Amino acid sequence: MKIAASVVSTIFKYYCIRTYMDTALKRKQNVPAIRRGLVFFTAFFLPPAFPNLGLPGNFLLLLSLNLLYVWCNYNGKKWKLLFHTMLLQIIFCLCEYPVLMVSAWLLTEEQRQEEYVIRILMLMSWAVAAVMITVTVRIFPFSRRKEMEKRDWMLILSLVCSSVLLLFFLNILLSCSYGVLVPYFDMTAMMLMMILPVTALKSYDFLIRHAALKTKVILYEKEMEACRQHTLEREYTLREFQRLGKSMEESLDRIETFVLENRLEEAVSYIRRLLSETGRSSYGLVSSGNMMIDGLVNYKASYIRALHIDFSAEIRIPTDIEIQEENLCIILGNLLDNAVEGTEKVTESQRRICMEIMYKRGNLLILIENTCREEELRFWGDSFLTTKKGGNHGIGLSSVEQAAEELHGSLEVHAEKGIFCASVILPVEK
16 A cells, blocks of 8 residues: 555656656757656655755755756756746645645544555645646747747746745644644645645746737847848849940940950950849848848848858748748748857858758758857757856757747757757648
């Protein structure tokens, strides 16, 4: 009976943590099986071996073990991992307290001290937790991609910590209370504990939506600037061709004169000068007919070449291709920014970025290669990071991967012989 209750409780606990964290965070893919197994054993089977440390001690112990499991198996900033682990621990306390309250009403003190009763009560609390976690992840559809600012995380963590302190002080208050007032204290404690986690979740959801709106505004501003630049370039090109048309007859007469007089070198030189004056290059580096892609690539191209990076791009796509522009802007912008960052680490003579976009069999293929220093690359989970200091490395590729997933596509990256390659496949409609 004891073993069965412990096993079922462990299964419920694993279900709760896995269900919640899979919704809020992204799992790591390259964790060694041995390390994953050791962490799993430590987090789920080691706690019963510890003595009772009291409410604060037990809470901190379980929080530490759960945080170890989350850190080993999920990607994310430290603040985000701590927030979700602590919030999950609060939910566990919330589910345990009503079970203990009901047992205090129905059972005597001697009955509650029996070991098999303790096991059953623990099993009931984990069952309640499983139900509550299932409901929670359906009510609050967390977004993995959107990032909040650090002060927002501090606000949420303060709400969570306040519920921990409230539980601690109410426990002290209840231990000093006797008589008919105890059930009223129990009900008050349970109601307050329900309000605080829900408030924290609501605040988290609001701040995530606010961060998503800020991200969209930034993306749209970049896209509008790229399209504006591309429109100006096309207007300039059109004016150049109009000017050329007016003098076309005179130019053809001069070319004819050069040819008739067998002055071929002068004719070729004159033709080349005309071509350079037509503004042929004013179209920008690419001119596929897709305004958003052309504008973004040409906008980035001018910036990349200003850094003395050899940049080439080839785009072969239909003009009537249909794809969500917001996510495509995220993919192209972050891939090019990542390529620039990697290329800047090599000598100027070796700086090179090659980009190719093509449509093939219902898929949009995006391939970007850049020179890099392989010794400065490392894996974090399934993403590449650089070794320089700072907290934003790997975020670009993570955003690309999540944007590709939203379009039902995929991202693949690899580095070999000093070349970093990122490829994205997106199913699209014509």
